[in-house]
Amino acid sequence: MKMNLFKFILFLVCVLAVSCSTQNKKSDAEGVVSKTTMSSEPIVEDSSISKVGKKEIKKAVILESPTQKKNEISPYDTLNSYIKNQDEESILKESSRILMQNANDVKALNSLAMVYYKKGQFGLSKSLLMRALKVNAASPNYEVYSNLGILSLAVDEKMEAIKYFKKALEINPNDSVSSLNVGSQYVKNNDFEKAVMAFEIPYKKGNKDPRFLSNYAVSLVGVGKYEKASAVYNEALKDNNQNKEILFNYLVLLVDHQKKFPEALELIQRLKFVGVPEESRSKFQELELIARKENK
Secondary structure, eight states, X not given: OOOOGGGOXXXXXXXXXXXXXXXXXXXXXXXXXXXXXXXXXXXXXXXXXXXXXXXXXXXXXXXXXXXXXXXXXXXXXXHHHHHHTTOHHHHHHHHHHHHHHOTTOHHHHHHHHXXXXXXXXXHHHHHHHHHHHHHTXXXXXXXXXXXXXXXXXXXXXXXXXXXXXXXXXXXXXXXXXXXXXXXXXXXXXTOHHHHHHHHHHHHHTTOOOXXXXXXXXXXXXXXXXXXHHHHHHHXXXXXXXXXXXXXXXXXXXXXXXXXXXHHHHHHHXXXXXXXXXXXGHHHHXXXXXXXXXXXX
16 A cells, blocks of 8 residues: 555644543643644643533543442542542642542542643652552552653653553553543554554544544554545544544545545535645645546
8 A cells, every 4th residue: 555644634632541530621731743744732631630621511420439339428529529620729639638648549649640730840740640650559540650641741751651551551451541642642653553553442432522533534544444534534524514624634535545536526625615724735736636637
């Protein structure tokens, strides 16, 4: 299979594990984009505090421990409520209170570490996470490893980040957020086979973020799965039909790989309406010439 991978605009999605089975909060960390890509705002989720999305609030899911009865009060009830409400200062205070009683409490260490991460105090955050690993060495927590991964990305230690994300997946192969993170790094390195394997987990779990779907589709094209890539692009465009980057990536697939020129011409008209990505104008003109010539 011969393909020019430099024709794609790659979205890089950075996602962080969710503590206590919580999900989704956007960070201020910058996305890592390869020299042949177009920059886009990254998605960064952490292990402690849920993200308020543009269309819905994805609240934390607090799982009852196996030994805890339904009406029994958990020692983490207060902390969990602060995590649900994204109250960072209260998380800091409650985590500190718990640690005063038990200096080796992994949940409190993890939660406190991510508060400091959001404050940009990466050194302190890492110290707390490493401590959480040390005190729980016999039964390591995959969320702590995932948080170490996102922390490594924040300080541009990409290989360390991949190592931590892979360690999290060794402990919990179904951890979708670690899969998203490591898959994004594989996309950046053009290692599409590994990226596809990593992205399969969050895709099967129903992740519909358009930037993730675009990355997944690009990876599928990279391994020659064109029909599936086309289906994923269409899925990404359902609620984002004017996303110029996804439209352009899809156009590359239609012209360069599937040779579906009538469909490509329709997409070209849509791109002319919403605007062609600035970095892709020359390639767009080339694709349009090919589509019009081959469609005659």
